[in-house]
Amino acid sequence: DVKVTQSSRYLVKRTGEKVFLECVQDMDHENMFWYRQDPGLGLRLIYFSYDVKMKEKGDIPEGYSVSREKKERFSLILESASTNQTSMYLCASSFPRGRNQPQHFGDGTRLSIL
């Protein structure tokens, strides 16, 4: 079974802090994604990566950056956390090719910025 592991289930940080959310997958997937989920909204894509050291902005990249130094690890960075970044963050991974490839998700990190 594919395992996508996010480093924390719950995290509380202060405004202005630099925050790191880590995600590791064990299935050698090329694609990795970071989403956030807010009430009443669908999953919104922040950043994605289709290879090591490659990244592309999603729909809401402002205030975030990412790092992919190794294939299995994709980190989301909040450069200077703000209260509007309080949210549920989900990491996912998938193979890039083939029409039938689903995304595999981690359990999510509920991040509160005080």
Add this chain to the structure above:
Amino acid sequence: ILNVEQSPQSLHVQEGDSTNFTCSFPSSNFYALHWYRWETAKSPEALFVMTLNGDEKKKGRISATLNTKEGYSYLYIKGSQPEDSATYLCAFKHGSGNTGKLIFGQGTTLQVKP
């Protein structure tokens, strides 16, 4: 802007009721349509990946249909059980799909009362 709409936003049914929800997506440049189930405190889990117009997929009491020409998919649950309570997400993949990027609807939250 590509938009994916799900209806209804939430649904409360009694155990044993059958139910269905709708996902609407752009009918042009279709590549694939995904359905995920997201139970509280768990990670979203892929139910179906559908690629062909007229596709019907089934997994136990849950089934889905796809109409790519008119841009909609239905998810059906027959004889709902309390363990079916979850948020059901659909996601649309367009174009060549090489990046694996999905556009999610806002979800339908189902509550099944015993």
